[in-house]
Amino acid sequence: MQWFGSTDAKRIGIMYITFAALSGVLGTILSLMIRAELAAPGLNLMSDDFYLTLPGMHASAMIFFFIIPMYAGFANFILPIQVGAPDMAFPKLNLAAFWLLPPAAIIAFSGYLIDSAPQFGWTGYPPLSNSVYSPQIGADLWLLGLVIVGTSSTMGAVNFLSTAFNMRCKGMTLFQLPLFTWSVIVMSFLVLASTPVLTSALLMLNLERLFPNTFYFFAPEGGGDPILYQHLFWFYSHPAVYIMILPGFGMVSEIIPTFSRKPIFGYAVMVWSMIAIAFLGFLVWAHHMFTSGIGLTVRMVFMFLTMLIAVPTGIKIFSWIGTIWGGSLKFSTSMMFSLGFIAMFTIGGLSGVVLAAVPVDIQLHDTYYVVAHIHYVLVAGSVMTIFAGFYFWYPKMTGRMLNEKLGHIHFWGTSIFINVTFFVQHYLGVKGMPRRYADYDPIFADLNLVSSVGSFALFAFQFVFFFNLFYSLKKGAVAGPNPWEDAQTLEWTIASPPDHHQFHHPPVWTPIDRSHGHDHGHDLAAAE
Secondary structure, three states, rough: OOOOOOOOHHHHHHHHHHHHHHHHHHHHHHHHHHHHOOOOOOOOOOOHHHHHHHHOOOOOOOOHHHHHHHHHHHHHHHHHHHOOOOOOOOHHHHHHHOOHHHHHHHHHHHHHHOOOOOOOOOOOOEEEEOOOOOOOHHHHHHHHHHHHHHHHHHHHHHHHHHHHHHHOOEEHHHHOOHHHHHHHHHHHHHHHHHHHHHHHHHHHHHHHOOOOOOOOOOOOHHHOOHHHHHHOOOOOHHHHHHOOOOHHHHHHHHHHHHHOOOOOOHHHHHHHHHHHHHHHHOOOHHHHHOOOOOOOHHHHHHHHHHHHHHHHHHHHHHHHHHOOOOOOOOOOOOHHHHHHHHHHHHHHHHHHHHHHHHHHHHHHHEHEEEHHHHHHHHHHHHHHHHHHHHHHHHHHHHOOOOOHHHHHHHHHHHHHHHHHHHHHHHHHHHHEEEEOOOOOOHHHHHHHHHHHHHHHHHHHHHHHHHHHHHHHHHHOEEEEOOOOOOOOOOHHHHOOOOOOOOOOOEEOOOOOOOOOOOOOOOHHHHOO
């Protein structure tokens, strides 16, 4: 019970991770229900009305209650140690931010308990989400749940920024910060700038639903504009994609140098590319609205800006490859997941560039091509980095090593069946299969069956991961302070798991030579 009221960031981080993992299981079960229904044409397992609740609630579970809280959990555990701080800047605020999440999840999903879950998808576009077309009380509960989540995220972002900027140890300048910490900093600025916009849009929609003849924010009959909702929603939700991937970039940027046994290639460029991705992320929201009737000139501008994001993203990929190049590689499970992430996330990035083109987007809008793209970004991207982070920092969190043989089985099963599940959806989309439909033309039957079989196999391999987690917690090899030997950041200088307040004496950071020895004629070892 003492865990539930603890203000120790490490314990709060593990509670975040546990909560996110449970939410991920819930979201996965909802997705399996979708794939079970779509395994064959026709309505076979459920009603059309029930099916319509699944895509939106699956997305809500995975985005708001799995990926974002999971990264918050890792950041809680790792960031204060990486900057040499004894805890987060505001420990009680940190605890409060976490404890907003469980009630938010219960409220958001309680529609299922009263047979009233919303049927309008995670975007909540009016007029489909207004009180006329979606009178379910579950829709109001979903909106309230997301508002609470936004409040929690904002409180967490303030805490991360305060900790990183004000509690760094002696000798650690901003451009000496580990890249995972940098990724959390950039993510936190994104949260602070964008989340209040979504919260405002959700509150406006809720007011319009509760008082239909009083408020007309999005209802045209009273002077409102449903397109305004789309602008507000995507002003948050496109940057949210980067909220859901930047910490993963940071994780991979810690893992690849460790298992390549050389410093990250282009550290400063990596930092600036993350900042550039965040900045550009705010300028591209309308590429989700190419079919909403906005002007051609506006669409052209947003198309150009969207394609521009490929530049800093490509820089990061080349920097990771540059780090691997010439390195003395160790193929640990976390390294394997990092390499798998680079390969598959690149596919997601390239399909995003395809969708950025206005003529193509108009053809592929709301087809399974979009489903394939977003799952290559968030499953082959975010989820793969989360697994990489688990295998990398599990020894630090528990003091035990995960089993590497089980880890490799988990990696290969996950990598193969991610592609079996989602790659064929590109073809389904190009051939015109719409998303969010419970039934489809029988010509799509074979590929849908492949995708469904792949999803169940992908789920089955996650049992290997969970078995490894619990088995290694008792039977895993004992981990020393730096079990990977080549890790350099501060968390690897202290005991595994760390003691309360982590450092027995205030640490002093020895600056790392980020020039790879090329500029000053000396090598890293000499610099240390």
